[in-house]
Amino acid sequence: PETLDALCDCVSTRAAAGTALFPQGGRTALDYGGPPRCAGVAIDTRPLRRVIDYPAADMTITVEAGITLSALQSVLA
Numbered sequence: 001p002e003t004l005d006a007l008c009d010c011v012s013t014r015a016a017a018g019t020a021l022f023p024q025g026g027r028t029a030l031d032y033g034g035p036p037r038c039a040g041v042a043i044d045t046r047p048l049r050r051v052i053d054y055p056a057a058d059m060t061i062t063v064e065a066g067i068t069l070s071a072l073q074s075v076l077a
Helices: 004-016 069-076
Strands: 020-024 040-044 051-053
Touching: 004 020, 004 040
Parallel strands: 020 040
Antiparallel strands: none
């Protein structure tokens, strides 16, 4: 999905059908964890990589699910 609305539609449609969902963010750690227990659908969140809010004085940041750690570190630098 390219937008948050598209992601919401995708998740709600698949969940209603009982399909397992496997979110994939930056796809930098796909080998972590064990294999899935059942068949399902991968949800690629890489297009969702925006910084939503960054009040630096509060030392907090809100980002979308597809941002990579290296991109986040660049923003924070």
